[in-house]
Amino acid sequence: MNVASSISxxxxxxxxxxxxxxxxxxxxxxxxxxxxxLLTLSRIAQLAxxxxxxxxxYNSGDASVSQDPDKVKSIDLDPVEVxxxxxxxxxxxxxxxVEKSPEYRQLLEDALTSVARARGFxxxxxxxxxxxxxxxxxSSPNSTTPFHMDAEDNFxxxxxxxxxxxxxxxxxxxxxxxxxxxxxxxxxxxxPFNESFRPRGIEFNLDAGDGCYIPYQWPHWVKTAGSHSIxxxxxxxxxxxxxxxxxxxxxxxxxxxxxxQAAPGARPALDxxxxxxxxxxxAIIEPLRGSETMRRVIRRIALxxxxxxxxxxx
Ligand SMILES: [Fe+2]
Numbered sequence: 001m002n003v004a005s006s007i008s009x010x011x012x013x014x015x016x017x018x019x020x021x022x023x024x025x026x027x028x029x030x031x032x033x034x035x036x037x038l039l040t041l042s043r044i045a046q047l048a049x050x051x052x053x054x055x056x057x058y059n060s061g062d063a064s065v066s067q068d069p070d071k072v073k074s075i076d077l078d079p080v081e082v083x084x085x086x087x088x089x090x091x092x093x094x095x096x097x098v099e100k101s102p103e104y105r106q107l108l109e110d111a112l113t114s115v116a117r118a119r120g121f122x123x124x125x126x127x128x129x130x131x132x133x134x135x136x137x138x139s140s141p142n143s144t145t146p147f148h149m150d151a152e153d154n155f156x157x158x159x160x161x162x163x164x165x166x167x168x169x170x171x172x173x174x175x176x177x178x179x180x181x182x183x184x185x186x187x188x189x190x191x192p193f194n195e196s197f198r199p200r201g202i203e204f205n206l207d208a209g210d211g212c213y214i215p216y217q218w219p220h221w222v223k224t225a226g227s228h229s230i231x232x233x234x235x236x237x238x239x240x241x242x243x244x245x246x247x248x249x250x251x252x253x254x255x256x257x258x259x260x261q262a263a264p265g266a267r268p269a270l271d272x273x274x275x276x277x278x279x280x281x282x283a284i285i286e287p288l289r290g291s292e293t294m295r296r297v298i299r300r301i302a303l304x305x306x307x308x309x310x311x312x313x314x
Pocket of ligand 1: 220
């Protein structure tokens with residue numbers, strides 16, 4: 001599983017970025033995935049028709065950078081129609097967890113293997129790339145992905161069309177505080193944007209073949225240009241990221257019953273206890289996640305009444 005199927009590296013970046021900035025700061029990358037048969041509109045339409053509906057999220061691309069998630073405009077098309085009509089649909093779509101398909105999983109592993117080797121490791125496991133997941137984005141011209149954070153590290157690759165990808169430094173919590181980071185991790189990814197954030201931003205102008213590395217929880221917004229766009233997020237979670245995410249989930253549940261918690265790291269001994277309790281409970285529930293119906297029920301119990309927001313128009 002650790003042998004890349006292609007000889008030449010799928011993802012490249014300058015050595016300084018891979019050794020100095022990774023995994024703490026964003027940087028530009030290049031890749032060889034544009035034109036790959038798994039990443040054409042027709043193949044993505046087939047993938048959309050094969051995937052469980054709750055792994056597809058889409059809405060109007062006419063969104064604000066600072067977008068209230070409760071006021072997102074919907075699109076009155078089914079997922080396959082959205083992909084097939086993306087040039088004119090005025091839509092934004094993400095197909096989640098594409099690694100569930102073995103072909104896509106191989107693509108993601110090949111890409112991360114090239115990064116692992118460039119960093120001097122023999123395999124993706126040695127390099128710490130675990131829980132590898134892929135997210136495919138299909139967007140109409142002039143679409144906006146609102147300002148948000150993602151609870152994983154990400155090599156973002158631009159496959160077709162142009163995008164501006166703007167990422168912001170929140171390491172001091174001045175853009176989103178601890179409570180907002182918890183909310184973004186567990187409830188909804190969007191974060192309010194304020195023009196005063198601009199000096200903290202780095203903008204990547206991405207064309208086919210370009211990409212960027214986006215560290216865990218660095219907020220970003222994305223806009224497409226005059227043609228439709230195909231992009232992919234190649235993501236993974238290190239052991240430390242999984243620990244932080246589980247603590248945010250457990251803290252959010254406690255906040256929901258009137259017991260707001262200090263952020264992860266503020267009380268390390270208590271963090272260890274909370275992590276053990278949460279993971280024991282999560283292990284009991286995990287076998288139920290195989291069913292889409294049970295996934296909806298679990299999301300509703302764990303996250304509240306808006307947990308299945310993107311399935312309202314299903
Ligand atoms: Fe994102």
